[in-house]
Amino acid sequence: MADSNGNSKHENGETKIKAKPRIERNRVLVTGGAGFVGSHLCTYLVERGDHVICVDNFFTGSKENVAHLLGKTNFELIRHDVVEKLLLEVDQIYHLACPASPVHYKYNPIKTIKTSFIGTMNMLGLAKRTRARFLLTSTSEVYGDPLEHPQTEGYWGNVNCIGERSCYDEGKRAAECLTFDYQREHNLEVRVVRIFNTYGPHMALDDGRVVSNFVAQALTGQPLTIYGDGQQTRSFQYVSDLVEGMVRVMDGPYTGPFNIGNPTEFTMLELAQVVKEVVNPDAQIVYKENTADDPSRRKPDISKAKKALGWEPKVALREGLSRMVSDFAKRLGVEAPKVPGRA
Numbered sequence: 001m002a003d004s005n006g007n008s009k010h011e012n013g014e015t016k017i018k019a020k021p022r023i024e025r026n027r028v029l030v031t032g033g034a035g036f037v038g039s040h041l042c043t044y045l046v047e048r049g050d051h052v053i054c055v056d057n058f059f060t061g062s063k064e065n066v067a068h069l070l071g072k073t074n075f076e077l078i079r080h081d082v083v084e085k086l087l088l089e090v091d092q093i094y095h096l097a098c099p100a101s102p103v104h105y106k107y108n109p110i111k112t113i114k115t116s117f118i119g120t121m122n123m124l125g126l127a128k129r130t131r132a133r134f135l136l137t138s139t140s141e142v143y144g145d146p147l148e149h150p151q152t153e154g155y156w157g158n159v160n161c162i163g164e165r166s167c168y169d170e171g172k173r174a175a176e177c178l179t180f181d182y183q184r185e186h187n188l189e190v191r192v193v194r195i196f197n198t199y200g201p202h203m204a205l206d207d208g209r210v211v212s213n214f215v216a217q218a219l220t221g222q223p224l225t226i227y228g229d230g231q232q233t234r235s236f237q238y239v240s241d242l243v244e245g246m247v248r249v250m251d252g253p254y255t256g257p258f259n260i261g262n263p264t265e266f267t268m269l270e271l272a273q274v275v276k277e278v279v280n281p282d283a284q285i286v287y288k289e290n291t292a293d294d295p296s297r298r299k300p301d302i303s304k305a306k307k308a309l310g311w312e313p314k315v316a317l318r319e320g321l322s323r324m325v326s327d328f329a330k331r332l333g334v335e336a337p338k339v340p341g342r343a
Contacts, residue, residue: 025074026050027089029132031082031123032096034061036202037137037195040239041094041246042066046075053088055097057081059111060104065202082119090130092250095123096137098172102165102291103208109167116171117178124182127190135191135250136179138257140298141169142194150299153194153257164292176257183255191249196261196300199320200239201327211236214272215321215328218279219337228290230269235299237262238320241313248309261300262313271317278321279337 028045032038033054038061045052051074054066058079069075080086082097098115099105105112120136127134143151144159159169182188199211207213214224237260245260266274269285276283305311315323329336 026091027053028092028094029053029055029088029090029123029126030094030096031055031119032061032098033094034058034063034066034077035096035100036061036065036200036204036207037198037239037242038094038096039065039202040200041096041243042069042075044243044247046072050074050092052076053078053090055080055082055086057097060099060101060204062202062204082122083114085122086126088126088130090126090132093123093127093132093134094137094246094250095120095135097123099168100139101204101207101209102168103206104204105168106164109164112167113171113174116168116175120175120178124178124188128182128186128188131189133189133191133250134179134182135193135246136175137246138172138176138192138194139168140194140196140259140261140300141165142173142176143295143298144169145295146297149297150263150301151259152301153259153304180255190255191252192255192257193246193249193260194257194300195242196259196298197234197236198239198242198261199236199324201324202239203324203328205328205331210234210268210271211275211321212328214275215279215325216332218275218283219325219329219332219334221280221283223284223286224272224275226268226272226285226287228268228287228294230272230285230287231267232290232294233265233267233297233299234271235262235265236271236317236320237313238315238323241315245305245309245311245313248311249305252309254308258305258309259300259302260305260311261302262317263300263302264317265297265299266317274317275321278318279325 034056143157183190203212326336
């Protein structure tokens with residue numbers, strides 16, 4: 001059944017937007033485009049033939065991540081903070097700008113929540129003016145320390161709204177609220193993805209998240225640091241799987257939110273053992289006190305993305321780790337280990 005705008009409801013309750021005809025070459029804005037995920041997304045879109053405008057304030061992103069794109073005629077790089085308004089003409093907006101690592105967002109929590117709220121409002125305002133399709137990259141952190149396992153998109157979460165991580169967790173929840181309010185009030189074409197733990201080349205060496213920590217520590221001969229007892233779990237997806245999922249959501253007919261992640265679950269101790277096998281079998285493991293509000297379990301239910309988009313991750317953890325090792329080794333100035341089965 002369609003509404004007055006031509007939108008309809010899917011049998012699973014998901015809003016299906018009446019899509020604009022896809023033009024040959026979109027003008028695509030990627031905020032946070034010089035960051036870890038953003039740079040991979042920019043590369044994908046440039047290679048696809050879109051005209052990509054990458055915006056970044058370089059707080060956590062790096063120009064080096066997109067240096068290989070600078071000579072392309074269909075790529076532009078603009079230094080800009082999304083907390084300030086931006087006037088452009090675009091067809092699609094991928095809004096990724098926001099520190100995503102606890103190391104970075106705890107360093108400047110007020111800036112983080114301003115980026116999530118004011119930055120998202122500014123980019124939604126741009127989408128409203130240009131009638132661009134808007135995709136918000138939200139996060140699995142909106143589920144907090146979940147009381148449901150695995151987490152479906154219908155779960156409302158268990159977040160400490162005044163904790164050390166709340167600048168990011170609640171900032172993204174507010175960003176989702178804004179996004180759906182713009183859809184309801186202005187009939188804006190919006191999409192929302194909730195990203196689960198992602199790893200791969202271009203992660204910041206000081207990122208502070210567990211995969212980058214373990215790989216850097218193993219490459220430099222340091223002990224792998226586990227916080228807590230190592231039994232807390234996460235699900236890790238390789239960055240190429242995430243980019244494919246994001247693009248499918250943007251180009252598809254459904255608003256979401258969609259969980260985009262790998263449902264294969266690992267304890268931190270199991271992850272450490274895999275990193276040892278792939279990177280440095282001699283690495284030792286040390287335990288330290290856990291950080292505040294660290295979720296005990298995290299695993300996405302991706303049935304919605306599989307059914308609506310035909311998407312699921314393809315890269316297994318060992319394969320993904322072997323792909324990121326040479327990038328980390330080069331930036332750390334150490335020799336990359338020879339990974340069995342890879343040249």
